[in-house]
Amino acid sequence: MLTVENLEVVYNDVVLVLRGISLEVGDGQIVALLGANGAGKTTTLRSITGLLDVHEGDITKGEITFKGDEITEALPSKIVEMGISQVMEGRRIFAEMTVDDNLRAGAYVNSNRAGYKASYDRVMGLFPRLKERRSATAGYLSGGEQQMLAIGRALMQDPKLMILDEPSLGLAPLLVQEVRDIIVQINEQGTAVLLIEQNANMALSIAHHGYIMETGKMVMDGDPQKLLKDDDVKEFYLGLHASGEKKSFRDVKHYKRRKRWLS
Amino acid sequence: MTPDLLVVIAQEASTPSKFAQMVVDGVNLGGIYALLAVGFVIIFRATQVLNFAHGALAALGAFLVASFATVLDIPGRWIPNAPAWVSWTGAVFLALIAAALIGMALERVFLRPMVGEELFAVAIVTLGMDIVVRNITNDWIGPQPRPLGDPFGISVFDLGWVRIPYTVVTQTVVALLAVALIAYFFRSRMGVAMRATAFDQEAARAQGISVGRVFSTSWAIGAVLAALAGIFISLFPRRSTGVDPTTAFFAFRAFPAIIIGGLDSVVGALVGGLIVGFAEAGASSYLVGENWEFLGTGFAGIVPYLLMMVVLIIRPYGLFGTEEIRRV
Ligand SMILES: Nc1ncnc2c1ncn2[C@@H]1O[C@H](COP(=O)(O)OP(=O)(O)O)[C@@H](O)[C@H]1O
Ligand SMILES: [Mg+2]
Numbered sequence: 001m002l003t004v005e006n007l008e009v010v011y012n013d014v015v016l017v018l019r020g021i022s023l024e025v026g027d028g029q030i031v032a033l034l035g036a037n038g039a040g041k042t043t044t045l046r047s048i049t050g051l052l053d054v055h056e057g058d059i060t061k062g063e064i065t066f067k068g069d070e071i072t073e074a075l076p077s078k079i080v081e082m083g084i085s086q087v088m089e090g091r092r093i094f095a096e097m098t099v100d101d102n103l104r105a106g107a108y109v110n111s112n113r114a115g116y117k118a119s120y121d122r123v124m125g126l127f128p129r130l131k132e133r134r135s136a137t138a139g140y141l142s143g144g145e146q147q148m149l150a151i152g153r154a155l156m157q158d159p160k161l162m163i164l165d166e167p168s169l170g171l172a173p174l175l176v177q178e179v180r181d182i183i184v185q186i187n188e189q190g191t192a193v194l195l196i197e198q199n200a201n202m203a204l205s206i207a208h209h210g211y212i213m214e215t216g217k218m219v220m221d222g223d224p225q226k227l228l229k230d231d232d233v234k235e236f237y238l239g240l241h242a243s244g245e246k247k248s249f250r251d252v253k254h255y256k257r258r259k260r261w262l263s
Numbered sequence: 264m265t266p267d268l269l270v271v272i273a274q275e276a277s278t279p280s281k282f283a284q285m286v287v288d289g290v291n292l293g294g295i296y297a298l299l300a301v302g303f304v305i306i307f308r309a310t311q312v313l314n315f316a317h318g319a320l321a322a323l324g325a326f327l328v329a330s331f332a333t334v335l336d337i338p339g340r341w342i343p344n345a346p347a348w349v350s351w352t353g354a355v356f357l358a359l360i361a362a363a364l365i366g367m368a369l370e371r372v373f374l375r376p377m378v379g380e381e382l383f384a385v386a387i388v389t390l391g392m393d394i395v396v397r398n399i400t401n402d403w404i405g406p407q408p409r410p411l412g413d414p415f416g417i418s419v420f421d422l423g424w425v426r427i428p429y430t431v432v433t434q435t436v437v438a439l440l441a442v443a444l445i446a447y448f449f450r451s452r453m454g455v456a457m458r459a460t461a462f463d464q465e466a467a468r469a470q471g472i473s474v475g476r477v478f479s480t481s482w483a484i485g486a487v488l489a490a491l492a493g494i495f496i497s498l499f500p501r502r503s504t505g506v507d508p509t510t511a512f513f514a515f516r517a518f519p520a521i522i523i524g525g526l527d528s529v530v531g532a533l534v535g536g537l538i539v540g541f542a543e544a545g546a547s548s549y550l551v552g553e554n555w556e557f558l559g560t561g562f563a564g565i566v567p568y569l570l571m572m573v574v575l576i577i578r579p580y581g582l583f584g585t586e587e588i589r590r591v
Contacts, residue, residue, distance in 0.1 A: 054379065054465050080471025092466035094459050104452070105459035109471040111452050157471060 293540020302488030318514030324490020366486025525584020
């Protein structure tokens with residue numbers, strides 16, 4: 001469904017942040033894209049969805065196709081119309097607007113009455129809490145509710161592929177589970193998912209395939225269960241992000257090593 | 264202030280006709296400022312552009328009405344038997360459509376390439392636009408004021424203590440209609456897209472919202488509101504002689520209204536416009552005469568700026584503005 005081939009991205013004409021990455025999302029799949037902070041995950045998302053320009057980024061090499069059509073450098077509105085929606089890092093809801101208006105803004109490309117109604121009902125079904133708070137100003141929602149709204153807003157576009165950028169960021173463990181379950185449900189309803197995460201445990205537990213990025217390169221990919229068992233993955237991701245664990249000396253050491261590994 | 268002076272003020276304020284006349288004047292001025300301020304703020308909110316060509320657009324709008332109604336006789340020439348007010352209203356509608364198209368074209372040509380540049384750099388571009396549009400318009404206007412050919416003239420009707428010009432009634436109806444339409448627009452698909460874009464442009468684009476279309480729409484709305492203001496500036500009781508090369512500057516008097524309301528609030532612009540209009544009208548009816556000679560003759564014209572400074576000292580981001588806007 002989505003293929004990214006040998007993608008190279010440069011910011012401000014000088015900073016090379018993606019050094020030829022490739023990835024693939026098949027029909028109906030959940031694919032996890034993992035990587036530490038600064039690995040280039042968000043940049044990958046921006047490249048796919050046409051939002052590099054505001055960040056002075058350019059695709060200098062490679063090709064992105066969606067359902068066989070090339071979308072490298074296509075306009076974001078075109079890409080959304082073709083069926084790729086995103087849930088941005090940090091939620092980025094329209095805080096001054098009501099929940100309903102956020103959803104209407106999300107439905108800009110899907111505004112005919114029937115399409116809108118179907119998507120709206122789907123969102124309300126998935127998020128009963130949003131239904132209760134329909135006319136509340138989005139900025140007053142709790143963090144978890146805001147994440148639900150961000151996901152709901154993307155669903156209003158009736159996407160064929162949904163890309164989520166760190167949806168578990170800053171959420172309590174219970175809410176992380178809730179988000180994970182929602183992603184599974186969305187996928188079961190027929191939407192493919194590219195799940196960008198630092199929380200490898202969460203992402204790999206539901207993914208059909210996993211990729212691991214490191215400073216602009218794919219360093220590993222494969223079956224999620226295998227990745228979960230991989231020593232390097234365990235060391236770099238699971239230890240750091242397993243919830244509830246107290247920081248031990250080992251973790252501190254991890255942290256130092258991770259920093260070295262990043263630089 | 265001496266006790267004498269207070270007595271004089273009390274007497275003057277208690278003259279019902281004088282007070283009522285001030286209200287009419289305030290509605291007239293305040294309505295014009297509000298039209299200008301709301302358009303300016305809609306453009307700023309949606310596109311992050313401080314449009315210093317707003318006054319030029321107002322004058323251009325008035326000029327278009329003058330030339331459609333009195334020179335080209337459009338649409339009058341196609342409907343020779345229609346009453347004068349019908350062809351004049353037709354001319355106004357065509358002028359507003361032309362203003363909308365011109366606003367969209369200006370944005371597309373001069374400002375779209377500047378997307379992402381510093382606020383200041385973009386404002387400089389609009390200053391350039393102001394010079395271009397104003398000079399072309401003034402060239403077309405020529406040395407003499409051009410009357411708009413309206414059917415109202417200086418006719419008035421008496422209502423109790425006050426004399427109300429028909430233009431002011433019309434203006435009020437038009438302004439209320441404009442406000443209602445804008446409120447309605449903000450609830451439409453495009454209006455929601457505009458609010459989303461104003462709040463977070465990148466997030467709006469991520470939803471598939473065509474930000475370019477939002478920009479065009481906001482400029483069309485801003486230009487139409489400016490043109491409406493320009494028309495009422497060029498009618499009785501403001502300038503019954505019509506549109507002239509100073510019309511564009513009149514619009515600068517709306518800047519205090521924008522600042523008072525808060526640069527990024529449409530409601531603030533509306534309220535700010537009315538406050539400034541009434542303050543100016545009040546000053547020109549009450550702060551005159553021998554007791555106030557020390558203020559000089561043009562004091563009413565300074566009142567908006569004084570008010571602006573007071574508001575800025577108390578609330579640096581305006582009455583309705585959000586705090587972050589201070590970065591501007
Ligand atoms: N607008 C930008 N200009 C320059 N460098 C950027 C910009 N955005 C991100 N980067 C750099 O690109 C690298 C990848 O960033 P990003 O894609 O955000 O990583 P991730 O999402 O994996 O944390 C980082 O080193 C980051 O500093
Ligand atoms: Mg990121």
